[in-house]
Amino acid sequence: MSAPTTMQWIRQALHQVAAGSGRLAAHLSARAIITARRIWRRVTGWLGESSGVSWLLRLAVLLAAAALLRKIVITVTTTVYERVHAGAAPWLLWGAALVWVVASYRCGRDDWRPDAEAAPAAAEPEREDQEQQPAVEPAPTGPPLVPPVALIAAVRDIGTPHAQLKPLAEHLGTTTDAVRAAAAALGWPVKDVRMAGRSSTAGLRWDEAPSPAPPPLPPGVVGAGQPTDDNDDDTNGEEPGEGVRAVRKEGGWRLYDLADVARRRGRVGH
Secondary structure (H helix, E strand, C coil): CCCCCHHHHHHHHHHHHHHHHHHHHHHHHHHHHHHHHHHHHHHHHHHHCCCCHHHHHHHHHHHHHHHHHHHHHHHHHHHHHHHHHHCCCHHHHHHHHHHHHHHHHHHCCCCCCCCCCCCCCCHHHHHHHHHHCCCCCCCCCCCCCCCHHHHHHHHHHHCCCCEEHHHHHHHHCCCHHHHHHHHHHHCCCCEEECCCCCCCEEEECHHHCCCCCCCCCCCCCCCCCCCCCCCCCCCCCCCCCCCEEEEEECCEEEEEECCCCCCEEEEECC
């Protein structure tokens, strides 16, 4: 393969500079956007760390810095434009053009890749926002629920003998609305009551405290006051209704299979 001629090299270089100019412009724009958004996040974060008078002072500092920066940028830009327009600094214009051509030529190569920071120009700011913002768990809505037993115990502990809603809420670490809702669920009426050292206001009377519903009993356990079946009936309903009967006899206990009353199942001594 023969070496390219001078004209071929020039055409290739011009094509590379033209392609690299577009890449360089997009690359610089992406970096400018990323830098601007990063500065904006830091500034707003610094401003959001304060409140009240401190927030106003920080806002005044930011406005003063912005006004000073604007004045500096306008002054420098105007001075450079006037010198270039008057021809007093030809090296500045030619120097900037030379730097741009060299950078464009380098960006126009086939193996050129933008920096990892500026490559995803559109997605980078959003990804940084997601990384910096911690996952926030949704806060539970409404006041915490008050168990019935805890409410009754609180009235017993702080009542004199009755307890008002506000002291109850402070004792339980909740709100008066939650205490009122728990009392309504128990059917405990809220009335004006007195406590030691307090004027009369809404509360709960200790003598009207309801009994909390007992927990469900396990299978086979009978609650207090309920009739029991002590006949040892353990059949499933398809066989005779009684299984074994114990009868106290002289010298011990006798067990009978009620399906066959004539047969003795066994004998148990004293």
